[in-house]
Amino acid sequence: MKAWITLIENGTTRRAEVSAQASLMEALRVNGIRLPYDCGGRGTCGKCRVTIHGEAPEPNAAERALLTAAQLQNGVRLACQTEAVSGMEVEVPRFGQLEAVIDGAAPEIPLAPLLDEVYVSIEDKEGSKDRTSALVQNGHRWPVRQLQDLAQLSPGDRAAVVCRSGDVLRIDPLEGTSQRPLLGAAVDIGTTTLAFYLRDLRSGRRLAAGAQENPQRAFGSDVIARIAYAQEHPDGIAELQQSVLQSINAGLAGAAADAGVCTEDIAVVVLAGNTVMLHMALGISAASIARAPFTPVFTELDWLSASEAGLSLDDRAQVKFLPCVSGYVGADISADLLAVRALHPEPGTSLLIDIGTNGEVVLQSETEIWACSTAAGPAFEGAAISCGMPGVPGAIATMDIDGQGRPSYTVVGDEKPRGLCGSGLVDAVAALYRRGYLDETGAFHDPELPGMGTYMDMPAFAVDARRDIWLTQKDVRELQLAKGALAAGVEVLLAAAGMTHADIERVYLAGGFGQHLQAESAAAIGLIPSAWVSRVYKLGNGAGLGAQLYMLNRGCHADLEQITADIQYIELSSRADFQMFFMEAMLLP
């Protein structure tokens, strides 16, 4: 049974077919509209607000709890709690385009080409066993498709045989002086953002870079919500896979179009991402990562064919998923560490903090590597925060409060502010603490201070009262939990390594949030010790950088193997000292 609803988006109206009895969440997703579902559609975050024109259905308990009387009166409802009824007119809020951090640290990448090109001339000689053995060393693996190409050549033809290790990838006929382009793509599958990088594999030159929102956000903002979706829906894992694959394929096509090249000429793709994202991109259920002891199904994969990986490329292309370390220390972290080595070949004793939707911490000494993961991220990405949002246009990215309690801020994309992203949130809490609005426990202790008011029945500070953007007591608590978890993770690693704050020579911040974050504000709320402010290096998208390194320099493959073999993963939930550090680290310093 099908039904029709009317969708109003950015002032334009269209009719959309939906399944009868589907929720608006599903109906909107099917029609390409993505709202934030931080709670994965459970009706607890209140982010997926839509306005029903005409007669709106009775609100349910979740809607009554999360929406004001005025909102309910005006037809505002939660998409995840509302059934799509035929004839319904639904207005969806404008949701900012992504402005992801795709750059950051830009170390020199010395080229050690991943692919070998052997120039040959076809000669069917008496006594040679077959064509393949006459061209390249015996033992090379020739897929059927490449044998078909080889068979099409005639004696006397010249060609370039492109190999990766013992695999023949392509055999390109040579005519005159022109040569078929040899391209590589690196993809970072972030929980929130997909980043794409296209490179010429011969020169190493960057041809294009771009980013897209991860469309899986329509199934839940964090990995746990998405795993739950996959478990609760019969084809859930396939839906999640198709969703991200479509976006990866579109991103690769877009990058190729930007560079004026063909996706056909992409010979290799290297993908980084956290363990759950890599599982889902391959259609592999990540359910086992969601329960103790958080065992992933796989951590390392051989190179795949493009079709096995579901990529719409020439099937002769090969695809590498970078290795993960554990369920919560993924290939994004392995790639970050490769990027760190490229930036500082001898990083000394250093700390890497990658704050995406999850927060991972890695401590490296001269001889050992320790890593842990904390469920710190969602707040930093704007999830679980009343007026939180990702770092997209309309998000307040930096802010301060003057002596009179008047806020000032900057907005991503120079638009009208619609909420706070992670770095704005850290700035806001740092300023409120500095200006005496918050005590050491993070409580708003004086409701009479200028700018204070009430939002969602809680004490709250008006970031922009006119636009109804508030920072509530609960939001401060969420940030305290997040930064407390992350800081406690750091303390556990230091304790495991027998080190103190003073031993850390460098602190690398990776991820989009890390790039926007002001180190001083991070120190002000106790996310990092203030002594580290001057030791901070921003990596930007370290995972994307590491994936490109892997693609351009085969010398670093051994490094990566070493790194993933050496990392000692510390599961925080099994550490007695974590809770102690956590309690302490939640306080403001």
Next chain:
Amino acid sequence: MKAWITLIENGTTRRAEVSAQASLMEALRVNGIRLPYDCGGRGTCGKCRVTIHGEAPEPNAAERALLTAAQLQNGVRLACQTEAVSGMEVEVPRFGQLEAVIDGAAPEIPLAPLLDEVYVSIEDKEGSKDRTSALVQNGHRWPVRQLQDLAQLSPGDRAAVVCRSGDVLRIDPLEGTSQRPLLGAAVDIGTTTLAFYLRDLRSGRRLAAGAQENPQRAFGSDVIARIAYAQEHPDGIAELQQSVLQSINAGLAGAAADAGVCTEDIAVVVLAGNTVMLHMALGISAASIARAPFTPVFTELDWLSASEAGLSLDDRAQVKFLPCVSGYVGADISADLLAVRALHPEPGTSLLIDIGTNGEVVLQSETEIWACSTAAGPAFEGAAISCGMPGVPGAIATMDIDGQGRPSYTVVGDEKPRGLCGSGLVDAVAALYRRGYLDETGAFHDPELPGMGTYMDMPAFAVDARRDIWLTQKDVRELQLAKGALAAGVEVLLAAAGMTHADIERVYLAGGFGQHLQAESAAAIGLIPSAWVSRVYKLGNGAGLGAQLYMLNRGCHADLEQITADIQYIELSSRADFQMFFMEAMLLP
């Protein structure tokens, strides 16, 4: 532009869509009707006769040369020389169903299973890196599909992990005492016949066997005609591939249906066939095999996935194409030699003669192996013989001539005779020689002998005058050429090995023709020395047997590697002594 013609087949009439300006050869093939095209559609063999009702087009020069005036008058034309014209009514002759030799020698096959089954219980244990490494040794290759299956299991579930060498093929959940069947299929892709064998890989038990005509016959009877077709048509190689793949897939489905099992449960497929057939099954042009120095594109292939091999099976199935030795000593011969070893583990000094559409000869001593290939086959399969046909129902398979020149014969399938197949042809020539019709040079020296007459303007013997089945002077010459080439090949190998006829302890005959062949007749025409008659062992479909051996006993894999590495291939066209032996061997003894 499309046209419609009317097809009359076995008395039933149907309308068929054809491309305008296509030949009837193409029109019939597209509509599923296969005639013999021994010359590949060049208009030189005269086998693809059809009858045009109503007004038939003017015959061309080829038709005038190959058809009698009466035939031309009655609307008989060659399908390959006639354009399909809209409104044409075409009657096609009934063409016998295949009755292939799928059995033969049946040695004991000791079981050394190809696949390992490891019984596991899913437990996500603290400290295990990932699920795969907890189940089977690290370094096993898990394709994405198998990881998806593994991810669907929950802690506590039991499963059987099926591996081949380091590859994980399946992970079958275990519930109660039932176990998923583990099946293997062997396929011999003959130029004329496809043979299928389905086995239970756990017990070795044969579940089904069957055969089908190779549908590529509609593109030409021998490999050279098919290679020419592929070169002369833009998508020729793809057409040939699709044609045989459809038949292989249908054959596997048919064998499974006969056995009451599912093709889904086929875990491995092993394929044998000559080098050209294996190239074409994979869509790889075999053009380089058709010109000196006859270099194939590949001789050995790794295991493939079912989809890479184009098989409609569960994609977790793995497919092995057995190794070839050279362009004209294919995997059918490697497989024959495996079968010989199973039959007689110590075969002494022996000769293997595999007469299919080509004729290959292998000489094995205790320490060395020599092989050569002769273009001997087509005549033995009925091609190039005026009233020749393959060994299908209606073919005269054995015959004799009494003192009064009266022929007697047996017919395949107990039908009315329609022509002579290879073994009938050998019998006929042996009898004509014995009865004094033919002299030592193979000439009919007395046109007055009983039964002699004229057919296609040549002296000919009436095998069945009423049914217009004749053996012409040219047919005798064709057989002399074929048996001469084969016998000369034997002599070249003996010379290369420094041996004489007396050194040969056993003579293995492989192939369907070898199975029907009477050793005495073979000796009578000088195909083999008469001293060898008592040393002949008939292998039947040795290639099919060898493929089954490979599937059931992994111990023989090393033997096969040894065999293909040891074989010294002797290219007859480059041997000075071949022409000398050939001239001599063409005579009747």
